[in-house]
Amino acid sequence: MNLFPHQDNLLNTTYEFSRVAYYIDMGLGKTFIGSEKMWELNTPYNLVVCQKSKIDDWKEHFEEFYPEYNVIIFDKQSLEIIPQESVLIINYDKVWRRPELEHLRDFTMMLDESSLIKNEKSNRSKFILNNLKPDNVILLSGTPVSGKYEEIISQINLLGWKMSKDLFMKQYVKREWDELDGGWKIIGYKNIDRLKRKLRQYGAVFMKTEEVFDLPTQNHINVPVKSTKQYNEFSTHHMCEYDGEMFIGDTPSKAKLYQRQFAGYMNNNKLMRLKELIESTNDRLIIFYNFKKECEVIKKLCDELERPLSTVNGDIKDLEAYENKSNSITLIQYQAGAMGLNLQKSNKIIYFTLTDKSELFEQSKKRTHRIGQEQPCFYYYLLTQGSVEWRMLDVLKMRKDYTDELFEQEEMKS
Missing domain, CATH: 3.40.50.10810 (Tandem AAA-ATPase domain)
Structure with missing residues (x-):
C-alpha cells in the first residue's frame, strides 16, 4: 500500500x-x-x-x-x-x-x-x-x-x-x-x-x-432567519403551544431543548431560507441536523424540490445518491455522521440546527475539508434572529460545549 x-x-x-x-x-x-x-x-x-x-x-x-x-x-x-x-x-x-x-x-x-x-x-x-x-x-x-x-x-x-x-x-x-x-x-x-x-x-x-497539506479555504456564512411569535413566547414564559401540543420548559434542560426546537423545525421561516439555499445551487449539499422531526420536515422539502436524497442517522446509512448524483442532498444526524465520513465530493455544508457538542461540530466541518478536496469549502449556519443559536455558535467557535449551565447563565442575563 x-x-x-x-x-x-x-x-x-x-x-x-x-x-x-x-x-x-x-x-x-x-x-x-x-x-x-x-x-x-x-x-x-x-x-x-x-x-x-x-x-x-x-x-x-x-x-x-x-x-x-x-x-x-x-x-x-x-x-x-x-x-x-x-x-x-x-x-x-x-x-x-x-x-x-x-x-x-x-x-x-x-x-x-x-x-x-x-x-x-x-x-x-x-x-x-x-x-x-x-x-x-x-x-x-x-x-x-x-x-x-x-x-x-x-x-x-x-x-x-x-x-x-x-x-x-x-x-x-x-x-x-x-x-x-x-x-x-x-x-x-x-x-x-x-x-x-x-x-x-x-x-x-x-x-x-x-x-501537511495546503487545503482549500474555509468560508463561514451566517444566514439570519426571522424569528417567530412562538419562539418569543416560549423564551419569555417557558411555555407555548405548537401544532396542538403544549411545550413546557420546567427544567433548564427542557427549556434549552425546546428553545432549540422552536428556533429549528418549528420555525417555518427557517424552512423557507433552507429552500432558498437549496434552490440556489445544483451542487451536492450536506445538511446537518439534530432531531428526528427536523429530518422529517427537511426530507419533505427535498421531495418537493425533487432532489436526490441520501440519509445518515442512527437507523440508516444510505449514501447512494451522494455518491452517484451531483445534485444530491445528504441529511446527516450529528451523532451518527459527524465523525468518520469522507464527503469531499461536496464542498457545501448547511447547518439547519447546531449541535451543543464541540467535538461533533469540529468533526462535522472536516467531512468535506480533507484530503482530496480541491474546492473552497462553504459552511452555512441558519440562525434564528434573537435566539439561543447565536450564542451556541459563539461557544462552539471557542471549542466548548454549550451546556445547561451556560444556558442558565444566559437566561439570568436576559
Missing part, C-alpha cells in the same frame, strides 16, 4: 511502540495509519471498536487493502471458531454486551475515535479499560480531548501511563472552589506542553492538517 510521506513518518516515529495513539487531524488518513500499524504488530487476532456508522467502512477497507485477513463483523460468534489472521469489528454500544471478548488473547485492539471512552464510568469504557486484555493498543482520534484535557485520562491509561484522576487534576488542571455549589470548578489548564511530551513518551503523536 502506498502511503503519504506524513503517514510513513508517523509509522516510523512509533515503530518501537506496541501501544500508540495517533491524534491527528481529520482528513489525514487515520484509517490507513491505524490499519498499517495493526499489520506491523502482526498479532493472531485483531479487534476494531468503532461507531456503528463506520462498521461497513472498516470492513470494506480491510477487504480491499488487506485481503489476507478474515474480516468479521463480530456479533455473537464463538471465539473458538474464529481463525487466526482475523479482524473482528464491533461498535462501541455492543462491545460491552459481548462478555466472550474477555477471553480473547493474543490480539491488537484499535479504538477508532478513541475519545468515545472519555467517560470512564460508562459501560463501554469500563469494559474496554478493565475487561479486555489486548497485547497492543492503537488509538485513533482527531479530537482526543475537545479542549477538555481531563477527558484524556482513560486513553492515557490504555497507553500504559498509569495515573490517577486526582494526580492528573493536580498536575494539569486549574481549579477553584465554588462556594455556591460546594465543589471544585475547572477554570483552565496548566503544564500542557509537559503533558504532550509525556504522552509522546508513551507512543502518542500529534499532527494538524496545516502541517
Whole structure:
C-alpha cells in the first residue's frame, strides 16, 4: 500500500511502540495509519471498536487493502471458531454486551475515535479499560480531548501511563472552589506542553492538517432567519403551544431543548431560507441536523424540490445518491455522521440546527475539508434572529460545549 510521506513518518516515529495513539487531524488518513500499524504488530487476532456508522467502512477497507485477513463483523460468534489472521469489528454500544471478548488473547485492539471512552464510568469504557486484555493498543482520534484535557485520562491509561484522576487534576488542571455549589470548578489548564511530551513518551503523536497539506479555504456564512411569535413566547414564559401540543420548559434542560426546537423545525421561516439555499445551487449539499422531526420536515422539502436524497442517522446509512448524483442532498444526524465520513465530493455544508457538542461540530466541518478536496469549502449556519443559536455558535467557535449551565447563565442575563 502506498502511503503519504506524513503517514510513513508517523509509522516510523512509533515503530518501537506496541501501544500508540495517533491524534491527528481529520482528513489525514487515520484509517490507513491505524490499519498499517495493526499489520506491523502482526498479532493472531485483531479487534476494531468503532461507531456503528463506520462498521461497513472498516470492513470494506480491510477487504480491499488487506485481503489476507478474515474480516468479521463480530456479533455473537464463538471465539473458538474464529481463525487466526482475523479482524473482528464491533461498535462501541455492543462491545460491552459481548462478555466472550474477555477471553480473547493474543490480539491488537484499535479504538477508532478513541475519545468515545472519555467517560470512564460508562459501560463501554469500563469494559474496554478493565475487561479486555489486548497485547497492543492503537488509538485513533482527531479530537482526543475537545479542549477538555481531563477527558484524556482513560486513553492515557490504555497507553500504559498509569495515573490517577486526582494526580492528573493536580498536575494539569486549574481549579477553584465554588462556594455556591460546594465543589471544585475547572477554570483552565496548566503544564500542557509537559503533558504532550509525556504522552509522546508513551507512543502518542500529534499532527494538524496545516502541517501537511495546503487545503482549500474555509468560508463561514451566517444566514439570519426571522424569528417567530412562538419562539418569543416560549423564551419569555417557558411555555407555548405548537401544532396542538403544549411545550413546557420546567427544567433548564427542557427549556434549552425546546428553545432549540422552536428556533429549528418549528420555525417555518427557517424552512423557507433552507429552500432558498437549496434552490440556489445544483451542487451536492450536506445538511446537518439534530432531531428526528427536523429530518422529517427537511426530507419533505427535498421531495418537493425533487432532489436526490441520501440519509445518515442512527437507523440508516444510505449514501447512494451522494455518491452517484451531483445534485444530491445528504441529511446527516450529528451523532451518527459527524465523525468518520469522507464527503469531499461536496464542498457545501448547511447547518439547519447546531449541535451543543464541540467535538461533533469540529468533526462535522472536516467531512468535506480533507484530503482530496480541491474546492473552497462553504459552511452555512441558519440562525434564528434573537435566539439561543447565536450564542451556541459563539461557544462552539471557542471549542466548548454549550451546556445547561451556560444556558442558565444566559437566561439570568436576559
